[in-house]
Amino acid sequence: SQTIHQWPATLVQPVGSPLSLECTVEGTSNPNLYWYRQAAGRGLQLLFYSVGIGQISSEVPQNLSASRPQDRQFILSSKKLLLSDSGFYLCAWGGRLASYEQYFGPGTRLTVT
């Protein structure tokens, strides 16, 4: 069965510090991978998605970036965090064939102080 991991689970970082969040998927190959952010009391915002190694599409212009160095690894980064970057960051994987459903990892709660 497929499993998706995210770490760290929680993170408190000062404004202007860098960020690196990691997501890995087990039990499937060549998945579509997604990064979402959910701000307090708000809906899910798609940040990045990837259909293959090195292929990243950005949905929202901001100070975040994403990379996919391996088939089942997705990394979200920032060089300098802003207060507005606080939120619940969710990684998800999805199938490529007739099945479109997405499965979410446990999430990283980021607080920028």
Add this chain to the structure above:
Amino acid sequence: QKEVEQNSGPLSVPEGAIASLNCTYSDRGSQSFFWYRQYSGKSPELIMFIYSNGDKEDGRFTAQLNKASQYVSLLIRDSQPSDSATYLCAVFPGGSYIPTFGRGTSLIVHP
């Protein structure tokens, strides 16, 4: 602009009742429809998906899809306090791997 609308609630129902959650979408070409349950502080969990018009049942959950009217609903029978959560509707346009999520409906099941 593809939109998915959900009543934010909270929807409050007594234990044992049927909870009815609704979702409307704007893209008539949408093909796949999903319901996620999200407990406070946790990540969304996929509970139902539906692709064709009509009803799909899984245990206490029934998803209903009406493409002509562009709505999808989730019925929860015999609601339990453990069903108290936010329910997110997600819609995939035809041929796209990029979903649009609604903002969710908060459900409260009181004993």
